[in-house]
Amino acid sequence: xxxxxATTATAIVLTAGVFTPATANEAAIKARQSLMQLYAFNLxxxxxxxxxxxxxxxxxxxxxxxxxxxxxxxxxxxxWPEGTDNVAMxxxxxxxxxxWTTFPKIAENGQALVAAAETMAGVAGQDLAALQGxxxxxGKSCGGCHKAYRASDD
Numbered sequence: 502x503x504x505x506x507a508t509t510a511t512a513i514v515l516t517a518g519v520f521t522p523a524t525a526n527e528a529a530i531k532a533r534q535s536l537m538q539l540y541a542f543n544l545x546x547x548x549x550x551x552x553x554x555x556x557x558x559x560x561x562x563x564x565x566x567x568x569x570x571x572x573x574x575x576x577x578x579x580x581w582p583e584g585t586d587n588v589a590m591x592x593x594x595x596x597x598x599x600x601w602t603t604f605p606k607i608a609e610n611g612q613a614l615v616a617a618a619e620t621m622a623g624v625a626g627q628d629l630a631a632l633q634g635x636x637x638x639x640g641k642s643c644g645g646c647h648k649a650y651r652a653s654d655d
Contacts, residue, residue, distance in 0.1 A: 526585045530594045533580040536572060543569040544639065547625065551633045563626030569639075570618040577611070587652050595652040607646065614642040 543565040549555035550562055584590075586598040600607055617638035624631035 526582060526590065527593065529580050529582050530585050530590065530596075533577065533596075534594070536575065536577065536580065539572045540569065540643070543572070544643075547621065547632060547639075548636065550629065551636045557629040557632070559626045559628070562632055563622075566618070566622040566625035566632075570615070570622040573611075573614045573618040595654075597650050597652055600646075600650045603650075607650070610642060610645040613645060614639075617642045 546555065546565040547562060547569070550557045581600070583601045585594060586596045586600065587594050588598050617635070621632070621635040621639060624635050
């Protein structure tokens with residue numbers, strides 16, 4: 502047991518210097534991109550059901566909606582350190598620097614996503630019409646940030 506503790510302590514000390522501010526910023530970018538992938542994965546299922554390209558399944562819809570709500574409800578503060586924009590870190594992110602200068606608006610957009618996800622989680626498993634009715638607010642809340650604060654892929 503003492504050998505395991507000593508080995509673990511040594512590993513922590515040796516790797517402590519590896520996590521620099523630059524790698525912390527890269528980790529933050531990676532974390533928020535991973536979160537966006539979770540959003541996209543769950544929204545992809547909900548959207549496909551809403552459009553009819555995937556058969557509606559109440560259990561799957563509810564699971565995707567619950568996952569979306571859980572992800573949207575996460576505290577993301579550590580994922581958005583200043584200086585992790587596409588100007589400061591070109592090629593690493595599409596986040597525009599304006600995110601950090603318009604924080605109250607960003608917070609409102611985040612709250613809108615949580616509210617839309619709560620609505621979706623409340624209705625997704627009921628029926629297809631209820632799911633379809635909740636999709637618009639989800640799309641608006643995502644677009645609220647992506648249109649204004651994300652660099653175009655063009």
